[in-house]
Amino acid sequence: MATQHPATRPANPRFSSGPCAKPPTFDVAKLAGAALGRSHRAAVGKDKLKAAIEGTREVLGIPADYRIGIVPASDTGAVEMALWSLLGQRKVEMLAWESFGSGWVTDVVKQLKIDAEVKTADYGQIVDLASVDCNNDVVFTWNGTTAGVRVPNADWIADARDGLTICDATSAAFAMDLPWDKLDVTTFSWQKVLGGEAAHGVIVLSPRAVERLESYTPAWPLPKIFRMTKGGKLIEGIFTGATINTPSMLAVEDYLFALNWARSVGGLEGLIARADANAKAVFDFCAANDWIANLAEDDATRSNTSVCLKFTDDRIQDGAAFAKAVAKRLEAENIALDIGAYRDAPAGLRIWCGGTVETADIEAMLPWLTWAFEAEIAAQG
């Protein structure tokens, strides 16, 4: 029994699924150029917000005719403003296979009171994407962060569609290829894959989404922080850096730093390769050990960011307590922080594999996982 500590320790034990590890080159001193104590509406502030928007477009390869806005309240704010501003014009299909997708279902069905068609799958599985009719508005999560299950592709989204696709891509953007022609509304937060700060969300609108905004007024009232139109026209300023309300210029500077780091590792392609290499290290570990497995049942749906794991050893007496104890041991050793499964998800672990995490740190951490597992089996008595 390997009760000895493994020889190597990860240089950075941060494997949280959000806020995620900062880029490896991060140093708070590098944010010294932030426009602090200045108005975000002054040229210096507006230029930085514009650079954040155009840097997002460049790194993610977003088409020139798509609008990109920095909005309040992180990814949640961006998703909510889309749901409240756009839905109600036609039939809605809601797809959910984990906690965040289920949260959007609750909002649409219970708060907006839309009689949506709801398609759900258990943790580890995905809904029947072939059954989705894209002449309806469709709301889905690209990567289900709490299940580690992602859509395998966008082939199920018709090119010619009457409905809008509204995609929560917060744990996918900057780690997975997002086919912009298939996505009408895409949202994410800075605190995820690039290891930025929370508080601000990004909303990306296709020309068809803008057309809907300008031609349809929902039956319910919209608070100021959700409003993207005025007098039936898009408020273009939101998409050029004139934010709805005051942003944190420190968070903006931090995001600009993260975008520059992304460029330095080869842009989107480099970020995807880094996440893939990290996730592969974990997948290989699961393949080599029969006591642990990926929660995602179909390999084609395995996330390369929020990799969720379950323990499969039949000696385990209390699955939830066991998983918590393993995570606690790793945290106590400062080997892996914040890797317990999400509170609503099945018992297990979740290891963030996005590009800001170094593969060497994943590789150094995994033998410790074996150590913690064996120690906990022994501790059960």
Ligand SMILES: Cc1ncc(COP(=O)(O)O)c(C=O)c1O
């Ligand atoms: C898929 C998904 N949607 C929404 C959120 C909420 O994000 P935020 O706290 O940035 O609003 C998260 C956070 O983990 C997420 O993973």
